[in-house]
Amino acid sequence: MxxxxxxxxxxxxxxxxxxxxxxxxxxxxxxxxxxxxxxxxxxxxxxxxxxxxxxxxxxxxxxxxxxFPAAASAKEGPYIGLSGGLVLPGDSNNSGAFDATVPATDDFGAIPADTPLGWNTEFDNGYAINGQIGYAFDNGFRVELEGSYTRYDVDRHSGLTVGGANIDGVDVAVLTRGAPAATNPTVGAVIADGRGRVSNFGLFGNVFYDINTGSSFKPYVGAGIGYQWADIQFRPSGVDVADDNDGGFAYQLMAGASFALSDNAEIFGQYTWRDRTDTAEVPLNLLPATLGVETGQSIISAGVRVKFGR
Incomplete structure (x- = not known):
């Protein structure tokens, strides 16, 4: 146990x-x-x-x-801008009429007053310089006063008509009434040597709308109306055909985009179509006639804006 x-x-x-x-x-x-x-x-x-x-x-x-500074809301206040760029002028279908009768000669008959005349002018590309003073609102709208200068040279003239008939192949004496016919170059040969230029001075009031993307990049659209002076010089083959200026109401349509570098500075690129409501009317020196010249132009520009808003 x-x-x-x-x-x-x-x-x-x-x-x-x-x-x-x-x-x-x-x-x-x-x-x-x-x-x-x-x-x-x-x-x-x-x-x-x-x-x-x-x-x-x-x-x-x-x-x-x-x-990349944020763009939650537009900054309100004044601004200034400066831009420059390329001008792509449209061809001008010049048209006008004789102001007085051109007397007859041994070779050519008289040209009555009010007889229509015209020709086509092609231009080289030119340049533009623009300055702006404006005010931006916090709702995306901007108002602006713009001064603009554009210039482009003549490439060539062609297709001169008098009374609806093309006279490019006729002796230039038909217009100059100088040396006897058959001793001078043709009208077409003289005007084909395009010399001269067109300078435009414009002052516009513009309205823009900046599209807020919530970023530093903002596309915009705009339109403007104003007054533009055209200084026109036509000197084909060195012949002083026209050298005068004329002013008239003008308009422009714009589209572009800006990119903010800081709160107070931005760069921008812009396309502008600009034209007058009428043609620039200039008297001719060679003939007793007045010619209407078209001044429509496309402008591709880039520039900078400096803001002073709060």
Missing amino acids: NDLSDNSGGLAADTIHRISRKLKALLPRKACAGHLPLTDRPQKHEEKMTMKNKLGLIAAGAAAMAL
Whole structure:
């Protein structure tokens, strides 16, 4: 009986000891001095990486804001601008009439007063210089006063008609009434040597609307009316045919886009179609006649605006 009791007591003690060891294995180990528990390390590492990401995003955002200023709303206030560019003038179908009768000669009959005449003039590309003073509203609209100068040279003249008949192949004496016929070049040969130029001075009142894209880039459209003076010089083959000026009402249509460099400065590119409501009427020096010259032109320009708004 004593042997049985001793064996039972030993088995119980051994069982309790093994259960105790298993329970200790299941419990978390204590942190060593100066070290975090193993289960805490991933969480702290993730927090550290998240903070780095946030700092990186903030730095990138600050850099982007510095490079591309936001355009949440239009800035109200006055501005000035300066631009220049390329002028693409349209051909001019010049038309007019004789103001007085041209007397007859041995070679040619008289040309009665009011007889129509005309010819076509082709121009070379030219240049434009423009200055603007305006005011921008915070709703996207702008009003502007613009001064403009454009100039382009004559390329050639052709197709001269008198009374509806083309006289390019006729001796130029039909117009000059000078040397006898058959001793001079033809009308077509003389006017084909296109010399001369057209200079336009314009003053316009413009209205624009800037389309807010929420960024530094803003397209816009506009229109303007004003007054334009045309200074016309036609000197084919060195012959002083016309050299005078005339003013008239004009209009223009514009479309372009601007890009903000800062809160107070922007660059812009613009296309403009400009024309007068009538032709520029100039007297001819060679003949007793008045000629109407068309001055329609396309202008492709680029420039800068400086704002003074709050």
